[in-house]
Amino acid sequence: MSMSITNILVCGIGGQGVMTATEILAEAALSLGFDVKKTEVAGMSQRGGVVTSHLRFGARVLSPQIAPGDADLLVGFEAAETLRWVHMLRPGAEVLTNVGRIVPPVVNSGRYDYPDDPVAQMAALGLTVHAFDATAIALELGEIRLGNTVMLGAMADQLPFPDDVLEQAVLARFAKRKPQLLELNREAFARGRAAVAVAGA
Amino acid sequence: MAVVQPAPAHSRQFLSGNEAVARAAWDAGVRVAAAYPGTPSTEILEVLARYPDLYTEWSVNEKVSLEVALGASMVGARALCAMKHVGLNVASDALMTLTVTGVEGGLVIVVADDVGMSSSQNEQDSRFWGRFAHLPVLEPADSQEAYTLTRAAFALSEQFRTAVIVRLTTRICHVKGAVTAGEREVAEPSGFEKDPPRWVMVPGHAKPRLPLMFDREAALRDAAEASEFNVLEPGKDTRVGFVTSGPAGMHVLEAFPDAPVLRLGFSYPPPIERIRALAAQVERLVVVEETEPLLETELKAVGIDCHGKDILPRLGELPPSILAPAIGRLLRGEAPVEVARPAPQPVFPRPPTLCVACPHLGVYYTLSQLRNVIISGDIGCYTLGAGHPWNALDTCISMGASMGMALGMDKGRGEKDANKKIVAVIGDSTFMHMGMQGLLDITYNRGNVTILLLDNRTVGMTGGQDNPATGRDIHGMEAPRVDLAQLCEALGVRRERIRKLDPYELPTLFKALREETRIDEPSVIITDRPCVLIGEYKPTQAYRVIDDSCTGCGNCLDVGCPAIHVTRRGEETKPSGKVVDLAFVRIDTAACTGCGLCVQPCAPDAIVHAQNVQPLSFMRKSGSEA
Numbered sequence: 001m002s003m004s005i006t007n008i009l010v011c012g013i014g015g016q017g018v019m020t021a022t023e024i025l026a027e028a029a030l031s032l033g034f035d036v037k038k039t040e041v042a043g044m045s046q047r048g049g050v051v052t053s054h055l056r057f058g059a060r061v062l063s064p065q066i067a068p069g070d071a072d073l074l075v076g077f078e079a080a081e082t083l084r085w086v087h088m089l090r091p092g093a094e095v096l097t098n099v100g101r102i103v104p105p106v107v108n109s110g111r112y113d114y115p116d117d118p119v120a121q122m123a124a125l126g127l128t129v130h131a132f133d134a135t136a137i138a139l140e141l142g143e144i145r146l147g148n149t150v151m152l153g154a155m156a157d158q159l160p161f162p163d164d165v166l167e168q169a170v171l172a173r174f175a176k177r178k179p180q181l182l183e184l185n186r187e188a189f190a191r192g193r194a195a196v197a198v199a200g201a
Numbered sequence: 202m203a204v205v206q207p208a209p210a211h212s213r214q215f216l217s218g219n220e221a222v223a224r225a226a227w228d229a230g231v232r233v234a235a236a237y238p239g240t241p242s243t244e245i246l247e248v249l250a251r252y253p254d255l256y257t258e259w260s261v262n263e264k265v266s267l268e269v270a271l272g273a274s275m276v277g278a279r280a281l282c283a284m285k286h287v288g289l290n291v292a293s294d295a296l297m298t299l300t301v302t303g304v305e306g307g308l309v310i311v312v313a314d315d316v317g318m319s320s321s322q323n324e325q326d327s328r329f330w331g332r333f334a335h336l337p338v339l340e341p342a343d344s345q346e347a348y349t350l351t352r353a354a355f356a357l358s359e360q361f362r363t364a365v366i367v368r369l370t371t372r373i374c375h376v377k378g379a380v381t382a383g384e385r386e387v388a389e390p391s392g393f394e395k396d397p398p399r400w401v402m403v404p405g406h407a408k409p410r411l412p413l414m415f416d417r418e419a420a421l422r423d424a425a426e427a428s429e430f431n432v433l434e435p436g437k438d439t440r441v442g443f444v445t446s447g448p449a450g451m452h453v454l455e456a457f458p459d460a461p462v463l464r465l466g467f468s469y470p471p472p473i474e475r476i477r478a479l480a481a482q483v484e485r486l487v488v489v490e491e492t493e494p495l496l497e498t499e500l501k502a503v504g505i506d507c508h509g510k511d512i513l514p515r516l517g518e519l520p521p522s523i524l525a526p527a528i529g530r531l532l533r534g535e536a537p538v539e540v541a542r543p544a545p546q547p548v549f550p551r552p553p554t555l556c557v558a559c560p561h562l563g564v565y566y567t568l569s570q571l572r573n574v575i576i577s578g579d580i581g582c583y584t585l586g587a588g589h590p591w592n593a594l595d596t597c598i599s600m601g602a603s604m605g606m607a608l609g610m611d612k613g614r615g616e617k618d619a620n621k622k623i624v625a626v627i628g629d630s631t632f633m634h635m636g637m638q639g640l641l642d643i644t645y646n647r648g649n650v651t652i653l654l655l656d657n658r659t660v661g662m663t664g665g666q667d668n669p670a671t672g673r674d675i676h677g678m679e680a681p682r683v684d685l686a687q688l689c690e691a692l693g694v695r696r697e698r699i700r701k702l703d704p705y706e707l708p709t710l711f712k713a714l715r716e717e718t719r720i721d722e723p724s725v726i727i728t729d730r731p732c733v734l735i736g737e738y739k740p741t742q743a744y745r746v747i748d749d750s751c752t753g754c755g756n757c758l759d760v761g762c763p764a765i766h767v768t769r770r771g772e773e774t775k776p777s778g779k780v781v782d783l784a785f786v787r788i789d790t791a792a793c794t795g796c797g798l799c800v801q802p803c804a805p806d807a808i809v810h811a812q813n814v815q816p817l818s819f820m821r822k823s824g825s826e827a
Binding site for chain 1: 213215343372375376377378379448451452454455456518520521522544545546548549550551552553554556589590758761763765766767770782784786791
């Protein structure tokens with residue numbers, strides 16, 4: 001695959017804002033003049049199913065799909081979902097993950113087990129994992145839907161973007177649609193960014 | 202839904218394939234656009250409906266949408282209809298004859314194949330319809346091509362006076378990429394011309410038109426040979442040359458940057474001579490097509506030697522991760538060396554679930570308590586009732602099929618099923634799409650079926666579109682609202698056998714189901730509560746579990762609400778010596794919207810209102826996250 005393409009895989013479950021977050025990432029990449037393609041499988045994901053969103057940007061992007069082993073960054077909105085997709089990463093790539101858990105009915109019914117410690121399991125594979133509790137941060141700020149802005153903040157220092165491009169893309173969206181949420185999102189973004197700095201690797 | 206002013210021409214926009222098709226249709230001056238929602242094509246009409254200066258509608262089904270578009274074409278207007286792959290099966294009756302009449306105003310049929318089956322009951326290749334109906338097929342490979350080819354489809358349609366099929370796949374519809382749009386063109390409809398030999402398809406009129414259809418197909422073959430949309434991307438590595446179409450074309454370019462690749466944007470009729478010329482330049486020709494070996498078979502029939510489904514999968518998508526090893530094996534005659542990478546980690550499956558507080562939860566909890574029933578199901582969110590913990594849906598085939606199949610079960614059953622009750626479950630929109638006719642068949646033929654008509658006032662699975670029972674049109678504006686109870690009565694169900702119930706009242710629902718299934722005639726139970734993802738749904742105070750009171754009986758888990766979580770498990774030995782499993786629970790009060798379903802089966806009354814907890818919006822629809 002072309003080395004000039006950046007491949008970012010964002011994962012989570014339906015309703016968490018995975019697609020919206022990736023859309024904002026795409027807008028940021030597009031504003032920098034990159035060719036960008038973004039793909040996901042939607043449809044039934046609205047009902048709490050698995051969601052992945054592939055983002056590829058560079059000089060010219062052909063296939064919209066990231067091949068297994070080619071992702072440069074994996075961003076997980078839910079701990080077990082991050083673990084589900086680690087095989088997509090290239091050697092030496094990094095992982096950003098929320099440690100917050102969303103336990104599905106198949107686990108509650110006792111038919112499957114939730115992994116004991118997804119983050120430790122990823123670290124044991126030799127991956128560089130930045131783990132933090134985006135769900136708790138969002139709830140502290142008073143609205144669980146801020147989780148995706150926290151996640152975007154967490155990505156801020158992991159991307160080949162000039163400083164503040166991503167933050168501007170996030171805030172531009174709220175400035176247009178929901179100005180009353182602007183400050184809250186600014187704070188959520190900053191908290192996500194700080195959380196990764198603290199989490200280290 | 203407010204009308205938006207589209208972005209200016211020549212600006213660079215980031216559009217999905219569906220959005221690009223919508224923009225192209227608007228730029229082509231489409232006057233009428235119609236569709237029934239269906240993943241992955243739904244957003245085409247959703248987006249078009251926001252544009253000014255055209256008529257858009259949600260039709261009751263795809264056949265009607267095609268007929269609406271055809272009527273508009275007959276009066277000389279440009280028209281579009283959009284549907285998912287299975288929708289064209291429904292519309293095919295009109296399709297197979299409109300190809301005989303031809304069209305007047307440009308008529309474009311956009312059909313989206315769910316290659317990979319993200320949200321469909323089957324995988325099928327709509328390119329067959331081009332062959333079957335002798336219609337041209339255009340296949341974009343990304344959003345920009347979705348724009349360009351949709352616009353070109355209108356011109357082609359009017360040039361050859363034929364409907365044109367634009368074939369998309371999920372990997373076009375839901376992929377976003379940069380698109381530069383052109384200038385908008387608008388033309389006044391030319392007007393209807395009375396011409397019975399053309400428009401009235403009786404044998405005497407249709408017979409002389411059949412040769413015209415074949416002449417048209419031959420002329421289209423020449424057009425495909427000359428088409429600028431069939432592009433040869435040259436390459437120095439001539440060990441393998443590729444001929445491909447749709448999103449697979451981008452995968453081929455990605456995987457084999459040095460190989461000659463002929464990408465067919467105008468894929469039917471196939472430009473055989475262009476392909477023959479490529480075949481002469483390369484050592485091996487490989488056809489990369491999703492999903493059926495259509496082109497491959499046609500090439501072999503005209504004597505062009507090629508590979509295709511002998512080395513590539515017949516099902517699903519063909520991304521570089523599948524293409525590269527397959528071609529490697531072809532060239533070297535052996536499996537390529539696998540690159541070491543982490544193996545997929547075993548993680549529990551996370552199938553789609555019914556939402557927190559979904560009104561269908563009450564229906565399936567109740568159905569799961571009934572014994573000796575066969576439950577004939579249908580297509581929508583409620584198909585999930587087949588899953589755990591309810592296991593309360595026994596069939597799912599096609600839109601509206603629950604009705605006819607239930608009748609067939611009733612009429613066909615023998616001794617083994619003599620004591621079983623037959624229940625059909627169908628949603629409001631599916632009922633109007635294709636279920637009404639089935640119900641009429643049940644009443645007319647004196648079937649013994651109890652019908653659960655789940656009216657959640659929206660098309661839920663595709664993201665909450667309106668339909669004739671919601672009282673709103675595609676713009677969200679007030680529209681005539683059909684009364685489902687009166688409709689069922691008009692279809693022959695006796696008024697006494699039609700009940701409207703609240704699906705959150707479990708005892709009432711259970712009693713009604715038991716009574717109606719014991720009566721030997723058709724009956725309809727309409728459940729009447731809105732989908733939790735639409736504005737009409739009003740969350741109330743959340744519930745919590747009193748830890749000390751929870752006995753671990755697990756009854757609440759049988760409701761299947763995703764807001765109920767197990768905190769610990771245990772075992773208890775009953776006086777009889779029987780060992781039972783215990784599951785102690787908590788309710789995620791941030792997710793709970795207070796529907797109260799779980800409170801009803803709770804044996805120890807351990808579920809109470811959470812004080813001062815207002816429901817948060819998690820799992821509720823937010824903007825475009827559909």
